[in-house]
Structures are given as structure tokens and as C-alpha cells.
Amino acid sequence: MSWNRKDLITIEELSADEINTIFETADAFKKVLGRKTAKTPALRGKNVVNLFFENSTRTRVAFEMAAKRLSADVTSLDMKTSSTSKGETLRDTVENIRALAADIIIMRHSAPGAAGYIAKILDIPVLNAGDGAHEHPTQALLDCFTLREKFRSLEGRKIAILGDILFSRVARSNIWAMTKLGAEVTLVGPSTLVPKEFEKLGVQVSHDLKPALADKDAVMLLRIQHERQNASAFPSLNEYTSMFGLNKERLSWLKKDAVIMHPGPINRGVEIDSELADSDQSVILEQVTNGLAVRMAALYLCNGGNSEAVAV
Amino acid sequence: MSSATIIKNGRIIDPKNNRDEVADLYIVDGKISEKPNQDILDTAEVIDATGLVVAPGLVDLHVHFRVPGQKHKETIRSGTSAAAAGGFTSVVCMPNTSPAVDSVGTVQLIKDVVDKEGLVNVFPTGTITVGRKGEALAPTGSLSRAGIVAISDGGKCVQNTGLMRRAVQYAHMFNIPVIDHCQDSTLAGDGVMNEGFVSTKLGLKGLAAAAEEIIVARDTVLSTHTGAHIHLQHISSKGSVDIIRRAKSRGVHVTAEVTPHHIGLNDSEIESFNTNFKMNPPLRTEEDRLALIQGLEDGTIDCIATGHAPHTDYEKDVEFDYAPFGVIGLETALAISLGQLYHSKRLSLSATLSLLTSKPAEIINLDKGSLAAGADADIAIIDPNETWTPQNKKFFSKSSNSPWIDRELKGKVKKTLVAGNLVFDENKILAE
Numbered sequence: 001m002s003w004n005r006k007d008l009i010t011i012e013e014l015s016a017d018e019i020n021t022i023f024e025t026a027d028a029f030k031k032v033l034g035r036k037t038a039k040t041p042a043l044r045g046k047n048v049v050n051l052f053f054e055n056s057t058r059t060r061v062a063f064e065m066a067a068k069r070l071s072a073d074v075t076s077l078d079m080k081t082s083s084t085s086k087g088e089t090l091r092d093t094v095e096n097i098r099a100l101a102a103d104i105i106i107m108r109h110s111a112p113g114a115a116g117y118i119a120k121i122l123d124i125p126v127l128n129a130g131d132g133a134h135e136h137p138t139q140a141l142l143d144c145f146t147l148r149e150k151f152r153s154l155e156g157r158k159i160a161i162l163g164d165i166l167f168s169r170v171a172r173s174n175i176w177a178m179t180k181l182g183a184e185v186t187l188v189g190p191s192t193l194v195p196k197e198f199e200k201l202g203v204q205v206s207h208d209l210k211p212a213l214a215d216k217d218a219v220m221l222l223r224i225q226h227e228r229q230n231a232s233a234f235p236s237l238n239e240y241t242s243m244f245g246l247n248k249e250r251l252s253w254l255k256k257d258a259v260i261m262h263p264g265p266i267n268r269g270v271e272i273d274s275e276l277a278d279s280d281q282s283v284i285l286e287q288v289t290n291g292l293a294v295r296m297a298a299l300y301l302c303n304g305g306n307s308e309a310v311a312v
Numbered sequence: 313m314s315s316a317t318i319i320k321n322g323r324i325i326d327p328k329n330n331r332d333e334v335a336d337l338y339i340v341d342g343k344i345s346e347k348p349n350q351d352i353l354d355t356a357e358v359i360d361a362t363g364l365v366v367a368p369g370l371v372d373l374h375v376h377f378r379v380p381g382q383k384h385k386e387t388i389r390s391g392t393s394a395a396a397a398g399g400f401t402s403v404v405c406m407p408n409t410s411p412a413v414d415s416v417g418t419v420q421l422i423k424d425v426v427d428k429e430g431l432v433n434v435f436p437t438g439t440i441t442v443g444r445k446g447e448a449l450a451p452t453g454s455l456s457r458a459g460i461v462a463i464s465d466g467g468k469c470v471q472n473t474g475l476m477r478r479a480v481q482y483a484h485m486f487n488i489p490v491i492d493h494c495q496d497s498t499l500a501g502d503g504v505m506n507e508g509f510v511s512t513k514l515g516l517k518g519l520a521a522a523a524e525e526i527i528v529a530r531d532t533v534l535s536t537h538t539g540a541h542i543h544l545q546h547i548s549s550k551g552s553v554d555i556i557r558r559a560k561s562r563g564v565h566v567t568a569e570v571t572p573h574h575i576g577l578n579d580s581e582i583e584s585f586n587t588n589f590k591m592n593p594p595l596r597t598e599e600d601r602l603a604l605i606q607g608l609e610d611g612t613i614d615c616i617a618t619g620h621a622p623h624t625d626y627e628k629d630v631e632f633d634y635a636p637f638g639v640i641g642l643e644t645a646l647a648i649s650l651g652q653l654y655h656s657k658r659l660s661l662s663a664t665l666s667l668l669t670s671k672p673a674e675i676i677n678l679d680k681g682s683l684a685a686g687a688d689a690d691i692a693i694i695d696p697n698e699t700w701t702p703q704n705k706k707f708f709s710k711s712s713n714s715p716w717i718d719r720e721l722k723g724k725v726k727k728t729l730v731a732g733n734l735v736f737d738e739n740k741i742l743a744e
Contacts, residue, residue, distance in 0.1 A: 089626070089629070089630055090631055091629060091630070110633070111631035111632060111633040111634065112515040112516045112585070112633070113514070113516075113585030113631065113632045114631045116585060117585060117632075132516075132633070133515030133516075134514055134515035135515070166512075169515060172515060195512055197508065197509045197512035197513075198512060200509050200513075201513065
């Protein structure tokens with residue numbers, strides 16, 4: 001078990017061992033979170049900067065709270081209202097923040113590769129909180145951490161990811177994480193959002209919901225962002241829901257007691273029936289809670305923390 | 313008194329005239345000459361080319377010299393220096409400047425700057441449409457009289473097919489080709505790299521090969537119906553090669569070029585998110601790359617052109633999505649072409665050099681690319697086997713946006729002569 005990385009940029013580059021190192025570290029932090037004083041001194045005196053070039057509520061807040069639980073000083077910047085709108089380059093922005101004695105940068109950005117780009121520029125840890133449609137590593141880690149709690153191991157588990165795969169960084173990071181951990185992954189959704197090219201990543205691609213859901217241990221739903229696709233990939237939200245929305249009948253096509261996941265934010269009544277989101281099979285809020293422990297682990301490890309002796 | 317130069321003992325390769333022999337080459341008063349009489353020989357300068365190849369100066373149908381308007385990227389002096397360093401003695405510059413070359417005044421301005429600071433022959437082109445907007449025809453006749461050698465919307469493609477048909481019909485009257493950057497903008501969208509497995513994996517927006525192929529097909533149809541010559545720029549996909557091959561077999565008057573980077577690289581390079589691999593059309597798959605080379609071998613693709621597109625480091629040093637398209641190519645084109653075609657044993661040295669000399673010259677009816685007696689003494693002296701490694705900030709171009717930085721290349725230009733004058737010699741630009 002080891003962690004020798006300065007940054008967390010992609011799941012693609014991680015080994016299964018490294019993923020498990022994060023999980024075991026997250027196990028320790030999850031115990032801390034259950035204590036009366038749920039705070040550890042691991043990042044005391046460190047300046048953690050949240051740089052968000054795109055909207056986010058839960059990821060930004062989860063990173064902020066994770067850093068605070070580790071006793072770091074946290075600054076969150078909404079970059080849409082900051083200097084980039086005045087034409088400053090990303091390099092200049094992050095070098096300025098570095099010059100203000102930032103110790104760790106967490107960044108969300110609309111451009112694929114942006115996090116890796118600044119990680120090469122900076123000598124401090126960079127955590128990718130989502131780079132365009134490329135990767136969102138902490139989301140995949142918390143998703144798989146949640147599945148690991150349910151199933152003990154992902155080895156041999158069958159998981160369907162349903163929805164807008166093409167534009168989804170969550171899907172890409174989960175494909176890497178789940179396949180590295182030994183799960184069988186099926187992507188399902190309309191042909192315009194689930195191109196066959198994904199098969200080369202070692203997953204199955206289906207446009208037919210019933211066989212795609214059959215015998216699955218879990219289904220992960222992705223938010224349908226109809227408003228964001230300038231060239232509509234499907235005719236309407238109604239048509240999407242009628243073809244691919246998860247409802248009670250379709251839930252029965254999965255294994256009994258299969259787990260329903262969603263990275264949020266949910267469009268109730270679009271990709272999922274409202275009552276299913278709140279059902280016993282849904283682990284949507286557990287995902288959110290686990291996100292805290294997983295992000296504490298990621299911050300701790302990238303800061304040079306020892307996975308064998310978590311400083312709690 | 314005539315001035316003379318003898319290039320001694322080199323391997324003269326003149327593809328246009330099927331000449332490949334070790335001999336002396338004579339230059340008298342800026343022209344290639346038969347062996348002159350003894351009193352001229354006695355005073356001639358001698359260049360020893362033993363062990364080297366003496367070829368016609370290279371001809372590039374596609375460079376962006378950024379004048380007027382974008383001299384922070386390139387100037388005529390820096391661009392022609394890069395050309396000379398790459399063995400190019402004639403270049404055709406695209407009209408997507410600022411302002412675009414849609415008026416006689418702008419053509420004249422470029423010619424004036426070239427007269428003042430150009431080190432090689434520079435042939436301007438004019439736009440197809442006013443302001444490259446794809447709406448109204450630019451004054452092709454006046455531009456032609458002012459000295460342009462072709463029209464093109466340089467980096468943009470006329471989307472209105474009715475307008476494009478009139479443009480090619482009209483240009484045909486002046487016997488100048490229409491040069492097209494083949495791309496359907498609705499299919500290209502805001503793609504930044506080839507649409508395929510790599511774009512799917514990286515989450516980058518794809519630019520489908522179909523966007524190019526549809527316009528290639530359109531242009532072959534327009535050429536068929538008008539008889540006009542359309543030259544298809546930087547062909548990048550297997551599908552395009554197939555369409556051109558079939559059109560040519562029917563005698564359609566289209567010609568095509570390919571860039572060194574499209575025959576030397578594929579889209580897997582983008583995994584690094586290095587913006588020096590971002591160009592339009594994008595690097596495509598290995599299958600496409602091999603089809604382009606096949607197209608050069610069988611004559612479907614007529615020539616190699618660099619698409620030399622300088623951008624500053626600060627323009628390229630940004631997120632992949634935001635970087636401008638384009639890479640420089642003049643200084644590396646010969647080595648890449650030799651590597652992919654000659655050193656790989658697909659084509660002879662002479663056939664490889666023809667793709668960079670006589671063939672591009674023929675496409676625009678340019679009296680260049682030949683070492684016959686009487687021709688302009690534009691000459692590249694080459695060591696096809698010397699290895700070298702391009703380095704960042706060490707280009708003669710003002711910009712360093714090359715995909716070949718830190719990659720060892722084989723084939724080096726030793727000397728370049730324009731009209732008999734040495735302009736580049738052993739890594740140095742010689743300017744009066």
C-alpha cells in the first residue's frame with residue numbers, strides 16, 4: 001500500500017493498489033467523522049484553495065468541509081467572477097495563487113486536461129475536481145467506496161451506468177475505477193450519448209435498457225443536461241424519460257436489492273422517478289457522506305500523509 | 313562581368329527532368345546554366361557538395377506569414393528565414409491575415425514588405441470572399457492582376473455551395489486555382505481534435521472526418537461541373553483520399569496536398585494535452601495516417617505542404633480547448649517527409665523530393681522546382697542522413713509551436729540558394 005503522487009488528476013493513471021490505498025485511508029477518516037470531535041490536525045497550517053471555474057455546490061462544499069475537518073485553512077474562489085473574465089491566462093492565475101502561499105489547489109474547470117496542465121506548472125498538490133468531460137476522480141472514488149461498503153468488493157460485480165455518458169466526466173472516471181477494481185461495466189443510453197467507441201475501454205455499450213439492466217448489482221444514473229447540449233443529442237426530456245428514465249418497473253429488471261446511485265444533482269422525474277431516489281435501494285445520500293471521507297483521504301495523501309499511520 | 317557559382321560534386325536530383333547523378337551544377341547570373349566558358353569558371357565561387365544532395369529549392373503551397381496584422385506571431389523576415397532554413401525557396405502565403413487579402417492594396421502591401429525583407433520567393437493568395445465571411449465574392453480579377461497566384465478563404469471554408477460554385481467558375485476564367493480548406497462547419501462544430509476513440513476517452517470535443525469528406529466530395533462535384541481547378545488543402549482522412557482517388561480516375565481537375573504532421577503523427581499524441589499537436593484538420597487515426605501515405609505513393613495526393621501556422625508560446629500555453637489551431641512546419645518538413653517516405657523505403661529520394669518541388673509548383677503553374685538550364689537558381693543542398701533534434705525557442709520562425717520539439721529527425725538542409733545567392737548556410741541565415 002503506497003501513495004507517491006503529488007496530485008490526483010485522473011483515475012486512468014492510478015493502479016488498483018493506489019485506489020485501495022485511498023479507500024483504506026478513507027476508512028480511517030470515516031471513523032474520525034463518527035467521533036464527537038470530528039476533526040484531525042493533519043493539514044493544520046496548510047492553505048487549501050478551491051478554484052472553481054464552473055458551478056458546483058456539492059463538490060466544492062465537500063472539498064471545503066473535508067479540508068476543514070483536516071484543520072486546513074480554506075479559501076474558495078468562484079473564478080467566473082474573477083480575473084479570468086478579464087483575460088488572464090490560467091497559468092498566470094494559478095501562479096498568482098501559488099505566490100500567495102497556497103499549499104494545495106483543488107480545481108474544477110470546463111476544459112479537459114486543465115487540471116493536469118496546472119499540475120505540471122505547480123510544485124504543490126493539485127486535486128482535480130472535474131476537468132470538462134474528462135475526469136472527476138474523487139466522484140468515482142466515493143462511488144466505488146460506497147459500492148465497496150455495500151458489496152465488500154467490486155470484483156465480479158455487474159454495474160450499469162445509465163444516461164449522458166458522452167459529456168460525463170463522472171462516467172469516464174467510474175469506468176476506469178470500476179474496471180480496475182474488477183467490476184463488469186455496461187454503459188446504456190441513447191446512441192448519440194453513448195458512442196460505441198467506449199467499448200475499447202473494456203466496457204459494454206447498450207442502447208436497449210432491459211437487457212442492459214438485467215442481473216445488474218447496481219445502476220448509476222447520470223444527470224441529463226438537455227439544456228447544455230447545444231446540438232441536441234435527443235429530441236426531448238420527455239422522450240428521454242420514456243425511453244431511459246428509471247421507474248419502478250424498470251427497477252425490477254435489475255437484481256433484487258440492486259443499488260441505485262446518482263452523483264447528483266438529480267432531475268427528479270427525468271432520469272429517475274422521484275420515489276426511487278428516496279427508496280431503500282438508493283444510496284444517493286451515502287455517496288455524499290462518503291465523499292467527505294474520500295476527499296479527506298485524497299487531500300491527506302497528496303499532502304504527503306502516510307497511509308499506514310493515518311494522523312487522526 | 314557575369315557572376316557564377318559552381319556547386320561541385322553533389323548528387324544532383326532534379327525530379328522534374330528525371331535527373332539523378334553526381335555532377336557539378338553551374339549558376340550564372342542567378343540562373344541554372346550549362347557549363348560556362350573557362351574565364352567565367354575561373355572567377356566562379358565554389359560550393360563543395362561532396363556527399364550531399366543538390367535539389368531544386370523546395371516549394372510550399374501553404375504558409376501563414378501573418379503579415380499584415382499579426383507580426384507578434386511571424387514576420388516576412390522570420391517566416392522567410394524559417395523557409396530558407398527548411399530548404400524552401402518559394403512559398404505561397406495564405407490570405408487569412410488582418411485585414412484579409414481581399415483588396416489590391418493589401419496584396420501590394422505584402423509585396424512591398426517581401427521586397428524589403430523577404431529572403432525567399434513569396435507568392436501571395438487572395439481571399440475567395442470579402443473578409444473571408446463566405447458571403448460575397450472578393451475581386452478575383454483585380455487581385456489576380458495584382459499578382460496573387462490562387463484564391464482561398466485560408467482557414468475557413470465557404471459553406472454556401474451556390475457561392476462556392478460561382479467562385480470556382482469565376483476563378484477559372486483567370487486560370488488560377490481555388491484552394492479550399494475542406495470543412496463543413498455544422499459537422500465540425502466546436503471540435504478540437506479528431507472524433508474517435510481518443511477524443512471519447514479524453515472528453516475532448518470531436519471534429520469528425522466526415523466534416524472534411526463532405527466538402528472534399530462537394531468540391532469534386534463542383535470541379536466536375538465547372539471544369540475549374542480546385543486544390544484541396546491538408547487532406548487528413550482515409551475517406552478523403554478515397555474520394556479524391558475516384559474523382560481523379562474520372563479525370564476531375566482536383567489536386568490535393570498533405571502536411572508532414574498528418575503523415576508523421578496520429579491522434580494518440582493528444583493524450584498529453586500538448587497544444588503543439590492541436591491543428592485543423594486534426595491529427596487523425598493511424599489508419600488515416602497510413603492512407604495518406606498510400607495516397608502520396610499512388611499519386612492521389614499531389615504534394616506535401618506545411619500549413620506553417622505560427623502562434624506565440626503564450627497563445628499556445630493554455631488549456632487545450634482554448635489554444636489556437638496550427639503548428640509551424642517549414643523547418644522540419646523535409647526531414648519528416650524523408651523519414652516517412654524515403655527512409656521508410658516507400659518512395660525513392662527523387663520521388664520524395666518531387667512532392668516538395670516540381671509537383672507543388674505545377675499545381676499553381678509556377679515556373680519553379682526545376683534545375684534545368686535557364687531555370688531560376690533556387691537550390692537546396694541537403695544531407696538526407698544527418699540527424700538533428702528541433703528544440704524549443706531554437707527555430708528561425710518567430711514561433712516555436714512545433715510538434716517535433718525534442719524528437720530526433722533524419723535529414724537536414726545544409727545550404728539554400730535563392731536566385732543563385734546563398735541565403736542559408738550551415739544553421740545560419742545570410743542576409744545582406
